[in-house]
Amino acid sequence: MALLNLSKIIKHRRDVLKITQEQLAEMAEVGLRTLKSIENGKGNPTVSTINKLAKVLGMELKLEIKKTGF
Amino acid sequence: MALLNLSKIIKHRRDVLKITQEQLAEMAEVGLRTLKSIENGKGNPTVSTINKLAKVLGMELKLEIKKTGF
DNA sequence: AGCAAAAGTGTATTATATTGCATTTTTATT
DNA sequence: AATAAAAATGCAATATAATACACTTTTGCT
Numbered sequence: 794m795a796l797l798n799l800s801k802i803i804k805h806r807r808d809v810l811k812i813t814q815e816q817l818a819e820m821a822e823v824g825l826r827t828l829k830s831i832e833n834g835k836g837n838p839t840v841s842t843i844n845k846l847a848k849v850l851g852m853e854l855k856l857e858i859k860k861t862g863f
Numbered sequence: 864m865a866l867l868n869l870s871k872i873i874k875h876r877r878d879v880l881k882i883t884q885e886q887l888a889e890m891a892e893v894g895l896r897t898l899k900s901i902e903n904g905k906g907n908p909t910v911s912t913i914n915k916l917a918k919v920l921g922m923e924l925k926l927e928i929k930k931t932g933f
Numbered sequence: 934a935g936c937a938a939a940a941g942t943g944t945a946t947t948a949t950a951t952t953g954c955a956t957t958t959t960t961a962t963t
Numbered sequence: 964a965a966t967a968a969a970a971a972t973g974c975a976a977t978a979t980a981a982t983a984c985a986c987t988t989t990t991g992c993t
Binding site (some may be wrong): 798799802806813837838839840841844847851852853854855856857858859 | 868869876882907908909910913917921923924925929
Binding site (some may be wrong): 897 | 949950951952953954
């Protein structure tokens, strides 16, 4: 999963849940600036930061064997 | 996905593929010390590091909506 | 248009991930 | 047991993620 996708997924999910960046940042205990950077595809977040956000977003980070395209 | 699981999954997958830490680190262009730390559950890797390893391991990092327990 | 809330950006600081190198420990093979 | 390969660990240097704060821009509403 490319970093770009990660940012899109987080932003989209946040939009669906109708919460602001401030709210998500606070609930996830992640810096607001950090969340903004992630949603804008800047930087390279750590797994723990993504996990914190995922938890609040009702999501999970998975590492799986890639399905072979058919 | 907890960080602990991530390390286990990577180590297990590497074992299945029968490659050494040195080989994986070189192929993934990740520092050997970094890979060792990850496999031993130390630290908090960045998404890009996990992605580099995943690529070589034929895996992928996914961020998905959590299935509700039944 | 005017306003307010939300989102985006620039910069500096702090914390820590990544890395190489040297060394030790463990594992596996003969 | 001796050896060799693989893995683990300690340490120091460098790169950069996380963060706060101030400010600008965009968005949406009346």
